[in-house]
Amino acid sequence: MKTLDRDLLHHGDIHWQLRSFFEFNRFTGTEIREIAQVSVPVYENEFWTSKQRDCHSLHEISYRACYKPQLPDFFIQRFCEAGDVVYDPFMGRGTTLVQAQLRGCSVIGNDINALSSILVGARLAPPTPSDVEDRLQTVKQSARPVLREDLLVFFHDKTLAEICGWKEYFADRKQQGTFDNVDAWIQMVCSNRLTGHSRGFFSVYTLPPNQAASVNSQDRINQKRGQRPEYRDTRALVLRKTRSLLADPLPRGYSRLKAVLHCSSADDTPAIATSSVRLIVTSPPFLDTVDYEQDNWMRMWFCDVSVNRGALWHYRNLDDWLAKMTACFHEFRRVLQDDGAIAFEVGEIRKGVLRLENEVMKAAIEANLIPECVMINSQSFTKTANCWGVKNNQHGTNTNRIVILRKRKQ
DSSP, X not given: OOOOOGGGOSHHHHHHHHHTOOTTSOOOEEEXXXXXXXXXXXXXXXXXXXXXXXXXXXXXXXXXXXXXTHHHHHHXXXXXXXXXXXXETTOTTOHHHHHHHHTTOEEEEEOSSTHHHHHHHHHHSOOOHHHHHHHHHHOOOOSSOXXXXXXXXXXXXXXXXXXXXXXXXXXXXXXXXXXXXXXXXXXXXXXXXXXXXXXXXXXXXXSOTTSOOOHHHHHXXXXXXXXXXXXXXXXXXXXXXXXXXXXXXXXXXXXXXXXXXXXXXTTOOTTXXXXXXXXXXXXXXXXXXXXXXXXXXXXXXXXXXXXXXXXXXXXXXXXXXXHHHHHHHHHHHHHEEEEEEEEEEOOOBGGGTBOHHHHHHHHHHHTTEEEEEEEEEEOSOOHHHHHTTOOTTTSSOOEEEEEEEEEOOO
């Protein structure tokens, strides 16, 4: 996508850009919705490619319910210049932050689960593949690490010994104060190679890598498939994944850009300065559909991450979810610069019956933010839906629904 001129970045032009968008040979559909006595334009088109791997290789780690890099890139190019601050208050695997830093922006990330900082931080300051290879060759693991034997349903005993050895190695390095960016990178890659359904992962065949099966579920999978875990060389797989993630060249000075990560609730972030952020691109925890703690239990065990029970949001009631979102919008308004923008992606839930974007706009208005428009990015192919054996446009997420908001000038 071409870099846009600065004179097209003012909010009055975003409507023209969306209405006239024709990059994938489709005209933009337009309607007007009345939300809380405010008229809001809704634009529908295919605004970015449906290709799964059409951005930088550094993005290619698995995480449940993450969006494609093309989504934040669309807004970063239209609302930011190099050096502007981009913030993601629910950073997950860090798609927004990595893409913003690739575009030359400074970044701030936040997530109440410290696992996110492990997944994101290493990719904002990556080592070279040769540094990783050297470390892999020189690390001395404990000859007899403490094993978590219930995990033998996932791993060969030698593989599990290596995994537990890595876990102890990282803990020792942190205690000694010698844990560096190479260690952080290897920990991040290991956590993303733990379980999956190919020989590129440490485990026997199991659920897709963005979801960890329970021990009992994995036992049933093994019995059904008649499978037993085979040995996997963790060092070889870490190096292979490292070379894949760093296959594309990084922009000059990428790792020297300012990046700050926080671990707190998104509605209470006092460490982020008032009026310091140009753009927020985020997707909040989904309403009643994703249990982030269950999906990531093995990664959290491996990385020695724990959270208070119930701290990770998993709301089933719309009113409770909206109350939390309203509190977040008040905090987002505080950290935004005057005329700063928010691209708030809410996906599609309950088979499209619930228009969550309408409810989000009401919450944003209550927080004194201006609804600029709604974008619906509609595509005819979704890999996630097909992977689970459901037909497109019947089940699963087939659209991105993004509410674009502005901070009112004082």
